[in-house]
Amino acid sequence: MKIQIINNSEQTIDKKDLTQWVCKVCDEIKERHIQTKLLNKNLVLVFVSEKEIQRLNKVFRHKDSITDILSFSAVEEGSLGELALCLSVIDKKKPKDFSKEEWLYYLILHGILHLLGFEHENGGAAAQKMYQLQDSVFSKLIGK
Numbered sequence: 001m002k003i004q005i006i007n008n009s010e011q012t013i014d015k016k017d018l019t020q021w022v023c024k025v026c027d028e029i030k031e032r033h034i035q036t037k038l039l040n041k042n043l044v045l046v047f048v049s050e051k052e053i054q055r056l057n058k059v060f061r062h063k064d065s066i067t068d069i070l071s072f073s074a075v076e077e078g079s080l081g082e083l084a085l086c087l088s089v090i091d092k093k094k095p096k097d098f099s100k101e102e103w104l105y106y107l108i109l110h111g112i113l114h115l116l117g118f119e120h121e122n123g124g125a126a127a128q129k130m131y132q133l134q135d136s137v138f139s140k141l142i143g144k
Helices: 015-031 050-061 087-093 100-115 124-142
Strands: 003-007 042-047 069-073 079-085
Touching: 003 015, 015 042, 015 100, 015 124, 042 100, 050 069, 050 079, 050 087, 069 100, 079 100, 087 100, 100 124
Parallel strands: 003 042, 042 079
Antiparallel strands: 069 079
8 A cells, every 4th residue: 555645734744653554554454354455555644724624524525614534535546545634623632541643543543444435424333333443453553
C-alpha cells in the first residue's frame, strides 16, 4: 500500500509515524482476512483546517458543522480512498484516557474501516460489528 500524506494544516505532522501506523492497521486487518485486496490500494490522508473540514462536511454530507474526520471513497481504481482530518478538532474531542497520538490513530483506524465498507450510521448489528473490530484492532496494536 502506498500512503500519501498531505498537510494543509498549520500543525506539524509526523509522516513516518503515521505511515507506520497505517501499515500496522492494514496488516492486522489482513490477518483477519477482511477486504485483503482493498488493503493493497493507495490511501491518501489530508490534514486540513477547521474551515476546510466544515466546507467539506457541508458539500459532501450536507452538514454545516465542523467535524474531526471525513472518509471519501475511491474515485480511482488503484485507490482505497481518502481521509480528511482536522487536528485541532481531533485534539478538542480527544477523550481523557487517550493521548493526542492515540486518538488520532484511533480515528484513522475508524476512517479506514469506513473505506472498507463498514458503517455505524444506522446503529444495530453493523455498527456493533464495526466498533468491535475497531476496538479489537486498536487494543492489539496499542494495548488499550
